Amino acid sequence: MQPRMQLGAWKSVPPRRPTLVARDRPADAGFARRPEPEAPSFRDMTSRMSTLERAPVFFAFQDSELRAIARRLTRTRVPAGEMIACQGEPGDSIFFIERGRCRVVVEKPPSLVTVSVLSEGEFFGEGACLLGRPHQASVYAQTDCHLLALDMPNLNAVLSSREENGTDELKRFAEQRFNLFADISVQATWGQLLQEATVVGVYSPKGGSGGTCISLNLVGALSRRYPGEVLLLDLDFPYSHSALLAGLLPSSCLARMGDVPAGSFEDVLLSAVLYDSGGPMILPGALRPEEADEVTPELITRAIAALRKTFRYIVVDLGVTITDSTLALFDLTQHIVLVAAPELSAVKSAADAVDILRQLGTPEDRLTVVLNHRSIKPAVGRAAVERALKRGVDLEIEFDGPRPDQAAVDGVLLSLSNPKSEIARGAEALAALLDFTHGRPRGGEDSKAGASEAVTGL
Amino acid sequence: MIGIASAPVAALRRARDRANRAALRRRLEAAAWGKEMEAPVTLDGPFVAGVLEEVTAGMAVDSAALRRLVAVLMNSGAIDGAIERLGSAAVQPRVGAARTIGALRLHDAVSRVAPLLSARERPVSDAAARALGRIGGAQSANALLRAIHHGRVSRRFVAELARSAPDLFVESAFAESFRPGVRSALALAAGLRRRRTASTHLISLVQRGSSRERVIGCRALGWIGASTAIPVITAALNERDWKLRVSAAKALGALGAHSARPQLRYLFADRNPRVREAARLALRRIETHGS
Numbered sequence: 119m120q121p122r123m124q125l126g127a128w129k130s131v132p133p134r135r136p137t138l139v140a141r142d143r144p145a146d147a148g149f150a151r152r153p154e155p156e157a158p159s160f161r162d163m164t165s166r167m168s169t170l171e172r173a174p175v176f177f178a179f180q181d182s183e184l185r186a187i188a189r190r191l192t193r194t195r196v197p198a199g200e201m202i203a204c205q206g207e208p209g210d211s212i213f214f215i216e217r218g219r220c221r222v223v224v225e226k227p228p229s230l231v232t233v234s235v236l237s238e239g240e241f242f243g244e245g246a247c248l249l250g251r252p253h254q255a256s257v258y259a260q261t262d263c264h265l266l267a268l269d270m271p272n273l274n275a276v277l278s279s280r281e282e283n284g285t286d287e288l289k290r291f292a293e294q295r296f297n298l299f300a301d302i303s304v305q306a307t308w309g310q311l312l313q314e315a316t317v318v319g320v321y322s323p324k325g326g327s328g329g330t331c332i333s334l335n336l337v338g339a340l341s342r343r344y345p346g347e348v349l350l351l352d353l354d355f356p357y358s359h360s361a362l363l364a365g366l367l368p369s370s371c372l373a374r375m376g377d378v379p380a381g382s383f384e385d386v387l388l389s390a391v392l393y394d395s396g397g398p399m400i401l402p403g404a405l406r407p408e409e410a411d412e413v414t415p416e417l418i419t420r421a422i423a424a425l426r427k428t429f430r431y432i433v434v435d436l437g438v439t440i441t442d443s444t445l446a447l448f449d450l451t452q453h454i455v456l457v458a459a460p461e462l463s464a465v466k467s468a469a470d471a472v473d474i475l476r477q478l479g480t481p482e483d484r485l486t487v488v489l490n491h492r493s494i495k496p497a498v499g500r501a502a503v504e505r506a507l508k509r510g511v512d513l514e515i516e517f518d519g520p521r522p523d524q525a526a527v528d529g530v531l532l533s534l535s536n537p538k539s540e541i542a543r544g545a546e547a548l549a550a551l552l553d554f555t556h557g558r559p560r561g562g563e564d565s566k567a568g569a570s571e572a573v574t575g576l
Numbered sequence: 577m578i579g580i581a582s583a584p585v586a587a588l589r590r591a592r593d594r595a596n597r598a599a600l601r602r603r604l605e606a607a608a609w610g611k612e613m614e615a616p617v618t619l620d621g622p623f624v625a626g627v628l629e630e631v632t633a634g635m636a637v638d639s640a641a642l643r644r645l646v647a648v649l650m651n652s653g654a655i656d657g658a659i660e661r662l663g664s665a666a667v668q669p670r671v672g673a674a675r676t677i678g679a680l681r682l683h684d685a686v687s688r689v690a691p692l693l694s695a696r697e698r699p700v701s702d703a704a705a706r707a708l709g710r711i712g713g714a715q716s717a718n719a720l721l722r723a724i725h726h727g728r729v730s731r732r733f734v735a736e737l738a739r740s741a742p743d744l745f746v747e748s749a750f751a752e753s754f755r756p757g758v759r760s761a762l763a764l765a766a767g768l769r770r771r772r773t774a775s776t777h778l779i780s781l782v783q784r785g786s787s788r789e790r791v792i793g794c795r796a797l798g799w800i801g802a803s804t805a806i807p808v809i810t811a812a813l814n815e816r817d818w819k820l821r822v823s824a825a826k827a828l829g830a831l832g833a834h835s836a837r838p839q840l841r842y843l844f845a846d847r848n849p850r851v852r853e854a855a856r857l858a859l860r861r862i863e864t865h866g867s
Contacts, residue, residue, distance in 0.1 A: 192714045192745075194744050194748045195751075200773075200776060201772065201775075202744065203773065204771065204772040204773055207771055207773075211742045267744060269712070269713045269714050269742035269743070270637065270638075271637065271683045271712050271713030271715075272683070272713055274683070275683045275684065285638065
């Protein structure tokens with residue numbers, strides 16, 4: 119049996135008496151001092167409507183219905199880095215992103231899996247609001263965000279007046295997204311469950327900033343912790359000289375593996391890895407400049423998939439230019455280390471690189487900015503660098519004198535040969551940071567506790 | 577039997593009331609389950625609001641049963657009558673009407689109920705607050721917040737604000753400027769809601785708020801279970817205000833903060849007996865938490 123009259127047909131029926139409170143009762147007069155929120159202006163409504171129109175679940179809604187929803191939205195501003203929704207807690211609102219970007223994170227201790235980066239026009243919170251389940255993931259504001267919130271009573275008030283029940287579509291969408299996030303988070307933690315390697319990209323947007331030096335010493339520092347379990351993949355094209363700088367003589371490289379059949383790919387790849395007595399292992403990307411073009415994104419993906427099974431950490435020294443291969447690597451990395459020198463042009467390039475990485479959806483906690491001093495007197499101070507980057511510098515490596523150049527000539531790694539040098543200390547701090555973020559307990563030792571001590575000890 | 581013999585009229589009245597309540601309840605349930613679509617019910621009896629609250633207690637706001645019941649009562653004009661009674665001069669009709677609207681979660685009537693929050697009669701304002709708490713949503717929460725802002729800081733209002741506030745409402749209200757006392761109410765509401773999204777705001781309140789705000793902020797962080805606040809709360813153990821020390825100790829106990837055990841033991845020698853007792857209880861809770 120259907121009710122004769124729909125609920126939505128009644129909209130705040132005016133009372134027969136003109137006033138709700140007796141005239142001789144002026145107690146509510148004070149309320150006028152803080153007035154009710156005004157109805158949205160024309161410009162505000164346009165902005166709200168354009169946000170709603172971008173949401174695919176509302177494609178079937180008529181303009182009048184969208185306007186009704188838009189009128190009931192509440193605007194909220196959230197500063198970057200703030201938590202908007204907490205995994206496991208109940209929720210009663212759907213949030214539409216009017217401006218800014220939000221990161222959806224599934225927290226599966228000890229890992230943290232970013233399952234989605236939502237931008238303008240997208241929405242979240244529908245699972246908790248409509249399905250009555252706790253939030254499946256935490257949502258953080260990646261940038262300063264302007265959100266439009268639609269709470270449950272307002273949603274019901276609008277949707278109950280629809281002929282077709284709008285909540286069904288929303289619930290279907292919420293269910294689909296719930297399953298999708300569950301799948302992504304499981305897939306993303308496979309590496310951790312299968313004890314696969316963490317891929318760390320070291321990117322230096324300006325040549326001469328010390329990217330290769332830091333990647334080599336980082337590999338050295340990690341190798342001291344995990345001997346034989348750390349690999350440096352040198353993709354700093356066109357001249358990949360990491361092996362020579364570490365005193366190793368390469369005979370093969372990744373570029374020559376393009377035609378290797380799938381069955382023997384892993385064996386051939388591992389046979390090209392150069393071993394150093396101190397622990398680090400290096401796989402050159404190309405030995406000759408013309409071989410750089412042979413390293414395609416597909417080849418990199420195949421190689422990383424094979425290498426992840428064998429090593430604990432894969433540090434990739436990326437080149438200066440952003441090519442298809444670099445972008446493929448950004449997708450495959452769990453952490454990116456951005457190396458910048460305190461020079462005007464290097465800082466400008468680093469700021470551009472940070473912007474690009476943000477646009478690619480790199481979470482802030484998976485990006486580490488290293489300020490590497492290449493001279494005694496830096497041209498730009500740390501505060502100025504931070505202003506340019508619009509974020510903090512995570513690690514600062516002081517000027518180390520002629521030691522890095524001498525180590526390159528000698529073919530040794532400072533992190534192994536001279537632990538007291540600035541470069542070695544910086545690499546150790548970076549290794550501790552990576553271990554703290556991505557490390558896993560190994561044979562009863564609590565690597566996280568050790569890492570945090572190392573970080574705080576700096 | 578003895579009761580009837582001693583006061584027969586009152587006993588008969590009670591029996592009649594019980595019968596009427598039962599009959600009303602059956603009719604409302606029949607309407608909710610779609611068995612009766614024409615219900616000539618007037619919602620102005622002395623017990624109608626209570627019966628309605630009982631009938632709708634288990635119904636979700638988007639449930640078909642509640643929507644059906646609202647539609648039946650609307651068709652019969654009963655809801656119009658309830659809205660009209662909100663403007664009555666007498667106390668009981670206003671209280672009954674507010675409770676009725678709350679029980680039926682009439683979101684569109686929020687603007688009609690909100691003025692009652694400023695009523696001089698406590699039962700009326702409390703009933704209005706309860707109704708807005710049941711209806712929920714940003715409009716209800718905003719009405720309650722405005723009432724608190726204008727001096728109506730009572731436990732009932734704060735509890736209903738916590739109940740009605742949608743996600744991020746309390747958190748964004750922290751950023752607004754209010755008169756003293758409202759921030760404490762917001763902190764209390766945030767604690768009652770137990771949402772971690774409010775942790776950052778509460779931590780800054782504990783660091784930079786007034787004495788009262790800091791006391792409430794500590795307790796709220798304890799209720800929420802915000803372990804990130806342990807260092808800030810531990811630092812509050814050294815404050816001169818004994819209420820803040822008590823509050824911080826209780827919060828650390830609620831959080832099971834093992835790292836704060838030495839500082840809590842130090843409070844065993846505090847000159848205030850309440851602080852000593854709070855520290856003892858907190859340590860016991862931490863030990864229980866650990867085991």
